[in-house]
Amino acid sequence: MKDFAPPSDAPHPPTVSEARLLSVLDTAADGIIVIDEHARILIFNKACEKMFGVTTAEAVGQNVKLVMPTEYARDHDAYVGSYIRTGVKKIIGIGREVQGRHADGTVFPLELSVGEAATPEGRQFIGILRDLRPRKESEQxxxxxxxxxxxxxxxxxxxxxxxxxxxxxxxxxxxxxxxxxxxxxxxxxxxxxxxxxxxxxxxxxxxxxxxxxxxxxxxxxxxxxxxxxxxxxxxxxxxxxxxxxxxxxxxxxxxxxxxxxxxxxxxxxxxxxxxxxxxxxxxxxxxxxxxxxxxxxxxxxxxxxxxxxxxxxxxxxxxxxxxxxxxxxxxxxxxxxxxxxxxxxxxxxxxxxxxxxxxxxxxxxxxxxxxxxxxxxxxxxxx
Amino acid sequence: MRVHVVEDDAGVSDSLALILRNIGHTVISHRDAESLFKGSVPEAPDAVIVDLSLPGIPGAQLVRWLLNLAAPPRVVVITGQSQGFIDHQLRGLVPDGVMRKPLDVDAIARVLPPL
The missing domain is CATH 3.30.565.10 (Histidine kinase-like ATPase, C-terminal domain)
Known part of the structure; x- marks a missing residue:
């Protein structure tokens, strides 16, 4: 990667416009959710809408607990807080199986991997989610x-x-x-x-x-x-x-x-x-x-x-x-x-x-x- | 009549001895062919009941030996095996009777009539 990094004195590289970024996110087959340090949803792509039965407009700005079953939701703020305070990673960089909750109340297994990005607006967390039900069904x-x-x-x-x-x-x-x-x-x-x-x-x-x-x-x-x-x-x-x-x-x-x-x-x-x-x-x-x-x-x-x-x-x-x-x-x-x-x-x-x-x-x-x-x-x- | 029973299954051997005594025979029980050989050689008019599936020396071999004696006793084969197995085991041998398990007293009395 290093070899491709632009020299520091070069002019700013072209940036991907936000509109294009969102369209890329929306074509992704996996669910993608970006949250801020307060666990507020910043980005909620099309795949997520289908997965959780919640529209992007409804989701953005809400706490990510919205798509979690109660027992996860209860502890999630504490997890985020603890990570920000201690830097001890429980899930970041590690994929794991968690539970999601659809708007109709259905709780289902998800594979979740979380990345982290430092932005001028503070730290953001990017979650990539895959519904495990089809895989579980074929395994069964x-x-x-x-x-x-x-x-x-x-x-x-x-x-x-x-x-x-x-x-x-x-x-x-x-x-x-x-x-x-x-x-x-x-x-x-x-x-x-x-x-x-x-x-x-x-x-x-x-x-x-x-x-x-x-x-x-x-x-x-x-x-x-x-x-x-x-x-x-x-x-x-x-x-x-x-x-x-x-x-x-x-x-x-x-x-x-x-x-x-x-x-x-x-x-x-x-x-x-x-x-x-x-x-x-x-x-x-x-x-x-x-x-x-x-x-x-x-x-x-x-x-x-x-x-x-x-x-x-x-x-x-x-x-x-x-x-x-x-x-x-x-x-x-x-x-x-x-x-x-x-x-x-x-x-x-x-x-x-x-x-x-x-x-x-x-x-x-x-x-x-x-x-x-x-x-x-x-x-x-x-x- | 003196009847030797060569049968390794304790339950079958015991019940067979009981019913044979019941119809008036004298019974000598053996677990296998080897223990029959240790005693006196059975001869006419004795009878020997041989289970085809014996441990050690196979039942068919005992039948052959008995039928080849100078004064062969009556030889009755008992077995729970299939007809195919019986035919294969007894190739060329003609015992006095073949009874398939489960046995019953009438069949026994027909082959070894009470005196």
Whole structure:
């Protein structure tokens, strides 16, 4: 900029006429408000008229509180006064999100950046304002779509596990039916079963309860809910998800589970995190299915402000040509499923401020997926 | 009749034993194929009920071994798996009965009639 500054002894540079300045301000897409040291509005452009439902003629000369919701307005004079006295900048030179108020009373989010100019008439403050509602709306729409997709992937996972879950339900139902038929049979033959009937009924009730638990676990997983955040220890969530995944898997795989010591809790949507675990464990089981002694190792550990979950299989590893598309949606190499699992899992991890990483293995090593989640911030100590 | 039950699910195994005793059989329960091998070899006219999905040695392998014995016992397969899975597991094997879960007492009594 310096190079273009006119030499001090040159004649006055041509100035932009006030009329032209105002027309420039009025063509700006952003709202522009200029106020003086007393927070009185000097300039209020066309975009502001639309944004706040106030005409320029009405606005000019009034305190800028006119376009602020009451709680901001109350403190605004104090802010301006404090800045003029102390020079401590709370907003000047820093953009921030504030609230504006339309003449009809609607309060809405605004991005406000404030500059300052020294003029012969004293200090003036220039505010540039952008209505954040369109951006917020599209962000919300995106978040809604994403949560739909995350839910869809969960439903799809349960759908793929359907046969296994049916099998798992068959066990308690079989037991329940046989217990009841045993009582029925004894009863119809007039056999005295008084001494054992209570015991058998208890067992039958336990089996019914077991069937109920399977349904409950499944339902929690597929039910559609708004995303949420809870501070939780990670390991119990993982163990529950492993149980869900192993429904109907029938022991053909060795699960080596190692839990990290003194893991910090994480701030997560529990079902979404379980969704990642179910996906990783199912993939690992499938990957290891072809080797003679299929095994997967699931471990958690703390590392530098984050918590890591590693799921390692002893399968053949991931082929280099598959690696580049691994996290792409609908790019599955499997015959079943939609190929959403890893894409969604990585999205969930990133929405949590973490990530999902892969070591493809190969040459006799299985693949290892690592879920990284930031440790939940330690709450401030009271007192 | 002496009936061996090879089933790893505790609830299914217990209720099956109860109903089999109820219809007059003697029941010996095993958690898996390995523990069956530790005892005396079952032979005709005993019966063995085998769950297809066992931990360790697969159910189908046990069925094959039993059917190849010099005096094979009656072999009844039980399973909660799909027909496709059953067909795939039992390729070439013809057990005396295949019962799909959930089981009921009539089906059991048909395959292993009370003495």
């Amino acid at each position: 729409r995106l978040a809604d779509l994403q949560s739909e997709l995350v839910h869809l992937a969960r439903v799809s996972a349960i759908d793929e596990m359907g046969a296994a879950i049916a099998h798992e339900l068959n066990q308690p139902l079989t037991a329940l039916m046989l217990y009841l038929q045993a009582i029925r049979r004894a009863h119809s033959r007039g056999i005295d079963i008084v001494t054992v009937v209570g015991d058998i009924l208890d067992k039958a009730a336990n089996e019914a309860e077991r069937a109920g638990h399977i349904i409950q676990r499944m339902r929690q997983f597929v039910e559609k809910r708004d995303p949420e955040r809870h501070v939780r220890p990670l390991d119990p969530l993982i163990d529950e998800a492993i149980d869900l995944t192993l429904l109907g898997q029938r022991h053909r795989i060795r699960i080596i589970r190692q839990t990290g010591e003194s893991l910090p809790p994480v701030s997560v949507d529990p079902v979404q995190i379980q969704q990642i675990v179910v996906n990783l464990v199912r993939n690992a089981i499938e990957a290891a299915a072809s080797v003679p002694d299929p095994a997967i190792q699931i471990r958690t550990l703390a590392s530098e402000g984050s918590v890591r979950l590693e799921v390692q299989d002893n399968g053949p590893g991931i082929a280099p040509e598959a690696l580049s598309k691994l996290f792409e949606a609908f790019a599955s190499s499997k015959r079943r499923g939609m190929g959403l699992g890893l894409a969604i899992s990585r999205t969930i991890a990133q929405n949590h401020g973490g990530d999902l990483l892969v070591d493809p293995g190969g040459n006799g090593r299985g693949a290892c997926f690592t879920l990284v989640l930031p440790a939940a911030p330690v709450p401030d100590e009271v007192g």
